[in-house]
Amino acid sequence: MTSSSSPSQDAQDSTSSEARDAQSFTESLRADALMEEDVAWSHKVDGDRDGEQLERSERAALRRVVGLSTELEDVTEVEYRQLRLERVVLVGVWTTGTAQDADNSLAELAALAETAGALVLDGVIQRRDKPDPATFIGSGKARELRDIVTETGADTVVCDGELSPGQLIALEDVVKVKVVDRTALILDIFAQHAKSREGKAQVALAQMQYMLPRLRGWGASLSRQMGGGGGGGMATRGPGETKIETDRRRIREKMAKMRREIADMKTGRDIKRQERRRNKVPSVAIAGYTNAGKSSLLNRLTGAGVLVENSLFATLDPTVRRAETPSGRVYTLADTVGFVRHLPHHLVEAFRSTMEEVGDSDLILHIVDGSHPAPEEQLAAVREVIREVGAVNVPEIVVINKADAADPLVLQRLLRIERHSIAVSARTGQGIEELLTLIDTELPRPAVELEALVPYTRGGLVARAHAEGEVISEEHIPEGTLLKARVHAELAAELAPYIPAKH
Numbered sequence: 001m002t003s004s005s006s007p008s009q010d011a012q013d014s015t016s017s018e019a020r021d022a023q024s025f026t027e028s029l030r031a032d033a034l035m036e037e038d039v040a041w042s043h044k045v046d047g048d049r050d051g052e053q054l055e056r057s058e059r060a061a062l063r064r065v066v067g068l069s070t071e072l073e074d075v076t077e078v079e080y081r082q083l084r085l086e087r088v089v090l091v092g093v094w095t096t097g098t099a100q101d102a103d104n105s106l107a108e109l110a111a112l113a114e115t116a117g118a119l120v121l122d123g124v125i126q127r128r129d130k131p132d133p134a135t136f137i138g139s140g141k142a143r144e145l146r147d148i149v150t151e152t153g154a155d156t157v158v159c160d161g162e163l164s165p166g167q168l169i170a171l172e173d174v175v176k177v178k179v180v181d182r183t184a185l186i187l188d189i190f191a192q193h194a195k196s197r198e199g200k201a202q203v204a205l206a207q208m209q210y211m212l213p214r215l216r217g218w219g220a221s222l223s224r225q226m227g228g229g230g231g232g233g234m235a236t237r238g239p240g241e242t243k244i245e246t247d248r249r250r251i252r253e254k255m256a257k258m259r260r261e262i263a264d265m266k267t268g269r270d271i272k273r274q275e276r277r278r279n280k281v282p283s284v285a286i287a288g289y290t291n292a293g294k295s296s297l298l299n300r301l302t303g304a305g306v307l308v309e310n311s312l313f314a315t316l317d318p319t320v321r322r323a324e325t326p327s328g329r330v331y332t333l334a335d336t337v338g339f340v341r342h343l344p345h346h347l348v349e350a351f352r353s354t355m356e357e358v359g360d361s362d363l364i365l366h367i368v369d370g371s372h373p374a375p376e377e378q379l380a381a382v383r384e385v386i387r388e389v390g391a392v393n394v395p396e397i398v399v400i401n402k403a404d405a406a407d408p409l410v411l412q413r414l415l416r417i418e419r420h421s422i423a424v425s426a427r428t429g430q431g432i433e434e435l436l437t438l439i440d441t442e443l444p445r446p447a448v449e450l451e452a453l454v455p456y457t458r459g460g461l462v463a464r465a466h467a468e469g470e471v472i473s474e475e476h477i478p479e480g481t482l483l484k485a486r487v488h489a490e491l492a493a494e495l496a497p498y499i500p501a502k503h
Helices: 007-046 056-060 075-084 099-115 139-152 165-175 182-193 197-214 243-278 294-302 345-350 352-359 375-388 408-417 432-442 456-468 489-498
Strands: 062-064 086-094 118-127 156-159 178-181 283-288 319-324 330-335 363-369 396-401 421-423 448-454 470-477 480-487
Touching: 062 139, 086 099, 086 139, 099 118, 099 182, 118 139, 139 165, 156 165, 156 182, 165 178, 165 197, 178 182, 182 197, 197 243, 283 294, 283 375, 294 319, 294 330, 294 363, 294 396, 294 432, 363 375, 363 432, 375 408, 396 408, 396 432, 408 421, 421 432, 448 456, 448 489, 456 470, 456 480, 456 489, 480 489
Parallel strands: 086 118, 086 156, 156 178, 283 330, 283 363, 363 396, 396 421
Antiparallel strands: 062 118, 319 330, 448 480, 470 480
16 A cells, blocks of 8 residues: 655655755855865965964964874774763863973873773863963853864863863853863872772762862752741741752761771871881882883882783872892882872872871882973972972982883983982883892981890891891801891890990
């Protein structure tokens, strides 16, 4: 049985066909216009220019940063990742420094976004004296950013800076997708990598501190709870509090509870540290910029199987391992959370406990990535945080890692600038023996040097001299063990009865 189309249906079909034709014509016009704009821009860029002088419109323009896209070639992998990854566009404001500095900063943001599990589609930078107080990049540029978001199919915009709650809301209203700032991104990475109970608690506390001023209410969130005389009963009448006020109060209560829990956990860690101190075991802390190769170096020095990833903040919980110097002295090596530029202050506060290992150590191995475009900036950023945690008086060895991949001229420059430094490669083992010898030299030595004849019944004292001090020589004779060693004052007092009287 055949069906005949009605005249009204034919009219609808022809109308929709015309609409499709008009839409495709509009799209082709837009594509032509974009192509012409690209050609005009390339002519303008390639033309003669006196130094770095730019037209005013060009100075204020959003400048594309090439090479940040992490789209993959393998179709199956692309399909898999697009199912699970957020698609992001990065945006930065370049206020100071060179164009290379601005590009490096956005490249680091791209690495952070990838570590958080995002697919970076594009990155733009705007040159301005200071971020726009309303939308971070200005209302006109925000509209341009919205076009880039639409064009790339992104679902998130990541800003290279800490945005105020007002800036986040205003920018979201323009670009029509989720907007997150650098701080939220770092918190997200910390949340993914925290493994211990304490690490998770510290991340949760930092996230709540960040979210508290950024709670945004819609509709019912701003309505009063049990307000007026609506039959709520005694003690419920009155203006009440809005839903958003209730949420803020609950978050503050939860934060107070979490601070108490973290303080309790700190006690257990302090006891462990005091035990090491009582046994007079020297401690070495590995500090450095994120992804500088700290965990790889710890594994190389101790043989510990610590997680090693080419991603930012792979280590969050402090890892303490036992190690020995070439001369046989025992010490502890502590791997700490990676540092990063512009680390939010409340994040430093929340992770102060993981950084206490740095402040309480006898020696800091400050690891820097020798193959990074700006290693001096990494050194400065880490030292700023080390100052904040009060570890300014701890001796420091600058370990320039990834020497096998670094530019030899950069290595020479760093070794010249940093007087107490050494170049190594945790991957190939280059320079590791020299580093171990340097650690041996730099670790504090026990203060008392003595010679004692320890009876065999007191063999425990000899064992302690090996574990807690530095044995220079040891000889077994019929009367006991003739020991020459450097030990701390406490052990020296216990060995005093066995020191032969001098005639």
